[in-house]
Amino acid sequence: MxxxxxxxxxxxxxxxxxxxxxxxxxxxxNGSCTDKCGNIVLKYPFGSGFGCGHPAFSRFIKCTTSGVLQFSTTSGIYTISSLDYSTNTFVLTDPFMSTCSSMQNSGSFTLDHDDSSLTPFSIMKQNMFVLLGCSTTSAVFDPKQDLCDGGSGSNVCRGMYSCKGVTGIGLEPNDPISTCCVYDPPVPVGSGYGLNLPRLQCSSYSSIYGFGGDEGDPMKWEFGISLQYNNSYYVDxxxxxxxxxxxxxxxxxxxxxxxxxxxxxxxxxxxxxxxxxxxxxxxxxxxxxxxxxxxxxxxxxxxxxx
Incomplete structure (x- = not known):
């Protein structure tokens, strides 16, 4: 040879x-994909972990071993408390966010976004961010900026400050609402939304996506961050x-x-x-x-x- x-x-x-x-x-x-996380049903484009669902969603969402569906951004990890496929919406719960029953110093909230990779998520327009315990020198009170809703927002602030929970941020029930702001950001609410409390000189924030049929009773208000997702990610x-x-x-x-x-x-x-x-x-x-x-x-x- x-x-x-x-x-x-x-x-x-x-x-x-x-x-x-x-x-x-x-x-x-990947044999770990499941159709439920706790009591939340998972359908495409959502998935229970990496490799499951759509890759654009998988970067933000996962199901923990204890059955908790989580949403991650650069500002923290949040629990998805409900998911509605008929309206393409879901609600986030921030453990540090203030509600009527419990108020505390909060962190910031950011919905990630950059020019090279748009996220499939945006904040619902009816979602209201309420800044609590703000310094009177905060930029949100600058009359030239007009960042606070002075109309119906005043009623929301009065409702929040009527709660006993305000003692958690060093206030007394029914204190003047001069340190409260229903925040109206200078850019449209959507992808890339950022709520930087230290920069805004505020102690805490609350987010309300519904009033539970009674705008006069803040104990019935629906607290959480309501997001909408783009449903165009289906694969033929x-x-x-x-x-x-x-x-x-x-x-x-x-x-x-x-x-x-x-x-x-x-x-x-x-x-x-x-x-x-x-x-x-x-x-x-x-x-x-x-x-x-x-x-x-x-x-x-x-x-x-x-």
């Missing part, structure tokens, strides 16, 4: 012995076919391409009926082992004829 043929034989045998060792799995295994018919077959719509690979996550731990490129399957870890290992053994046998048989 010529030298060239020997070299060719060596490389062919090497590929058979090490067929897929250096090639990563096209679709990562691929996701519907996946869900109809009992799978979860997800994504995989460096390009975050669509993947159907099946309940048996095998991931598919189409659905879970047995068509378009990618290799699972188990089958991948068996194929690698089989090809490696076959490559060794092939190599030694050819060596006998050299």
């Amino acid at each position: 010529s030298c060239f043929n020997k070299i060719l034989l060596f490389f062919l045998s090497f590929l058979l012995i090490h067929p897929l060792e250096s090639v990563p799995s096209i679709i990562p295994l 018919e691929s996701c519907k076919n996946c869900e109809d077959s009992g799978g979860f719509c997800g994504f995989s690979g460096a390009d975050e391409s669509f993947a159907c996550i099946c309940r048996n731990g095998v991931n598919s490129t189409i659905n879970c009926y047995g068509r378009g399957y990618a290799l699972s870890g188990t089958w991948r290992h068996k194929i690698q082992t089989g090809m490696s053994i076959g490559g060794i046998i092939f190599f030694w048989m050819m060596m006998l004829f050299i």
